[in-house]
Structure formats: C-alpha cells, structure tokens
Amino acid sequence: MLLFCFCGSLFADQVKIQEEFNKQLVKNNLVFNLPVDFIPVKFDSENCNDVCYSYAIKHINSKVEIRYSIFHLDEVIKEGDDLHVSFMLTVVENIAGNDKVLKFTKFDKKNKSDKKFNADFGASILVNPKSEFGKGYKYAMIIALFKNDSRNVYITYLFDDMSELKSAFDQSLYSLKFKS
Numbered sequence: 001m002l003l004f005c006f007c008g009s010l011f012a013d014q015v016k017i018q019e020e021f022n023k024q025l026v027k028n029n030l031v032f033n034l035p036v037d038f039i040p041v042k043f044d045s046e047n048c049n050d051v052c053y054s055y056a057i058k059h060i061n062s063k064v065e066i067r068y069s070i071f072h073l074d075e076v077i078k079e080g081d082d083l084h085v086s087f088m089l090t091v092v093e094n095i096a097g098n099d100k101v102l103k104f105t106k107f108d109k110k111n112k113s114d115k116k117f118n119a120d121f122g123a124s125i126l127v128n129p130k131s132e133f134g135k136g137y138k139y140a141m142i143i144a145l146f147k148n149d150s151r152n153v154y155i156t157y158l159f160d161d162m163s164e165l166k167s168a169f170d171q172s173l174y175s176l177k178f179k180s
Contacts, residue, residue, distance in 0.1 A: 035172035050133035097130030
C-alpha cells in the first residue's frame with residue numbers, strides 16, 4: 001500500500017509539471033513534440049538554483065538529457081539589442097560558471113537550417129557545466145532561441161559523449177519551436 005501511495009504521488013507531481021509546461025507553451029506560442037526514444041524526467045521545479053527549467057526529458061538508450069527553459073522578458077527585445085545577449089550570457093554563465101565557452105554559433109532567419117525553429121534569431125553554445133544544473137554531465141549544448149516580442153527559449157542538452165549526442169540531437173533538435 002505504501003508503494004502505491006508513493007508512486008501515486010510521483011505520478012501526480014509529473015502531471016502537475018506537464019500541465020505547467022503546457023500552459024507555458026500556450027502562453028508563449030510554442031509547440032512541443034516529445035521526440036522518439038525520450039521519456040520525461042521527474043524534477044523539482046522549486047529547486048532550480050542555477051537556471052530554472054520547465055520540463056526535462058532523457059534518452060532511453062544513452063546518457064543525454066534535455067532541459068527546456070522558457071522566459072518571457074518584460075521588455076521588448078530586438079535583434080542587436082544588448083538585453084537578449086545579457087540574458088543569454090547570464091544563463092550560459094549560470095550553467096558553465098566562469099569556465100570558457102567551447103563553441104559559439106549565432107543564427108537568424110536567413111539560415112535555412114534554423115528556420116524550422118521559427119525564431120527571429122538565436123545561438124548555440126557549447127560549455128562544460130560547472131554548476132548544479134549540469135552536475136553529472138561533461139558537456140552542455142545550449143540552444144538559445146529568441147522572438148522579437150521578448151520570448152526566450154533555452155534548450156539545453158546535457159551529455160558526456162559527442163557520439164551519443166549526435167543521434168539524440170538529430171531526433172530531438174526541433175522538438176520545441178515557436179509556432180509559425
């Protein structure tokens with residue numbers, strides 16, 4: 001009987017997290033499709049000290065976890081404004097600590113491969129996580145997506161092995177995107 005109550009509590013918590021994530025998707029005009037070979041991860045949304053995230057999934061066959069963070073800033077952001085850059089750098093620093101960025105790539109609507117996100121602009125950043133957020137993982141790949149109306153999305157891949165990331169990345173890259 002005790003096991004049933006404990007499992008029921010875990011399930012109720014996961015349902016609450018899913019409902020909150022769905023509300024954020026609607027509010028921010030986003031679409032999410034759970035990628036094949038991924039399952040939701042239970043986490044304590046109240047205990048996000050470094051970077052808050054709304055939802056997390058992990059690959060069933062490899063050590064790859066994806067965390068989704070959605071923010072709606074109060075001020076309107078336009079490409080080239082420093083506010084989106086400052087916010088992004090804060091998120092990156094909170095994950096990486098003072099460690100250096102291993103790779104940084106900026107993109108915008110002109111990039112054919114990145115139009116699928118329906119973002120106005122964004123970036124991908126590779127770091128070694130030095131915070132509680134990335135504890136237990138060797139790398140963090142952060143995909144930062146921005147809309148000109150202040151919506152910010154961070155898709156963070158946590159992983160140890162680049163070859164394991166490749167397969168998971170191909171399956172999940174466009175799992176969260178802005179509606180067109």
